[in-house]
Amino acid sequence: MLVFNNIENLQQHLSSLPINNLIGFVPTMGALHKGHLSLINEACIQNDIIVVSIFVNPTQFNNPEDLEKYPRNLQTDLALLEDTNCDIVFTPSIKEIYQSDITSKNFNFDGLENQMEGKHRKGHFDGVGTVVKRLFEIVNPTNAYFGKKDFQQLQIIKKLVQQSNFNIIIHGCEILREEDGLAMSSRNVRLTDAQRNAAPFIFESLKRTQSMFKYNSIQEINTWIKDVVDKNQHFSLEYFQIADEDTLREAKEKELNKKYRAFIAINAGEIRLIDNIGL
Numbered sequence: 001m002l003v004f005n006n007i008e009n010l011q012q013h014l015s016s017l018p019i020n021n022l023i024g025f026v027p028t029m030g031a032l033h034k035g036h037l038s039l040i041n042e043a044c045i046q047n048d049i050i051v052v053s054i055f056v057n058p059t060q061f062n063n064p065e066d067l068e069k070y071p072r073n074l075q076t077d078l079a080l081l082e083d084t085n086c087d088i089v090f091t092p093s094i095k096e097i098y099q100s101d102i103t104s105k106n107f108n109f110d111g112l113e114n115q116m117e118g119k120h121r122k123g124h125f126d127g128v129g130t131v132v133k134r135l136f137e138i139v140n141p142t143n144a145y146f147g148k149k150d151f152q153q154l155q156i157i158k159k160l161v162q163q164s165n166f167n168i169i170i171h172g173c174e175i176l177r178e179e180d181g182l183a184m185s186s187r188n189v190r191l192t193d194a195q196r197n198a199a200p201f202i203f204e205s206l207k208r209t210q211s212m213f214k215y216n217s218i219q220e221i222n223t224w225i226k227d228v229v230d231k232n233q234h235f236s237l238e239y240f241q242i243a244d245e246d247t248l249r250e251a252k253e254k255e256l257n258k259k260y261r262a263f264i265a266i267n268a269g270e271i272r273l274i275d276n277i278g279l
């Protein structure tokens with residue numbers, strides 16, 4: 001496994017590979033867990049070379065404290081990657097990616113960016129769009145892998161590829177969960193024991209939403225979820241939204257032939273957790 005922190009050296013190496021090699025790319029912010037590794041496993045099936053990037057992107061954090069406290073452990077990450085089929089790790093510095101201008105470009109993703117995470121984390125998707133576009137230009141992969149854990153991000157990256165005419169296939173990978181149902185996340189290590197023990201509640205509520213969706217109105221589900229989160233001493237609800245999977249617009253009524261998903265963002269003290277489920 002080769003580790004590069006410099007764009008020029010990375011590109012020199014990539015251009016020395018056989019021209020017909022398929023390159024699979026997995027962008028991450030590090031603090032790797034099995035969820036990230038599942039993306040790498042998926043990439044291994046379809047590619048000759050696997051590139052993983054580790055870069056905590058400052059422009060996608062709307063909250064400076066969240067950025068500061070974001071877990072970083074490069075040595076542990078590299079050790080974990082050694083045990084996978086990852087061929088290349090790209091760990092650029094902020095300067096390497098942004099030079100001296102650490103700002104985002106403004107994107108219009110046909111309104112996808114204004115829903116949910118976009119509404120609650122101002123500028124978040126401009127930051128994501130800026131860094132992913134830059135990474136795609138640097139790595140120029142055949143395939144790129146993103147988790148459905150960040151379903152809105154996945155839809156936005158698909159739109160970015162379309163709008164920028166990148167010749168990259170975007171793959172959405174299933175959410176990996178702990179045995180008790182909590183979606184794996186780099187932020188989970190920041191939970192207190194009490195919060196961690198209570199956290200399966202999030203996925204349990206989503207599963208209940210899924211079964212309620214057959215017989216209850218969206219209005220009834222919205223009221224129910226507000227009520228159960230209100231009663232839970234560990235969490236406060238930032239948003240819950242049942243949305244059309246394609247437009248991500250909030251659904252008020254169920255319509256035939258549309259695919260819906262339920263999205264939730266919950267705060268456990270200062271730690272923000274998100275999850276979603278297909279309905």
Ligand code: AMP
Pocket residue numbers: 027028029030035036038039145146147148149150173174175176177183184185186
């Ligand atoms: P992050 O390091 O949080 O930016 O995540 C990097 C990639 O891993 C993103 O595409 C995430 O959606 C994906 N990811 C994070 N957690 C999970 C999970 N539990 N299951 C599947 N994919 C995940």
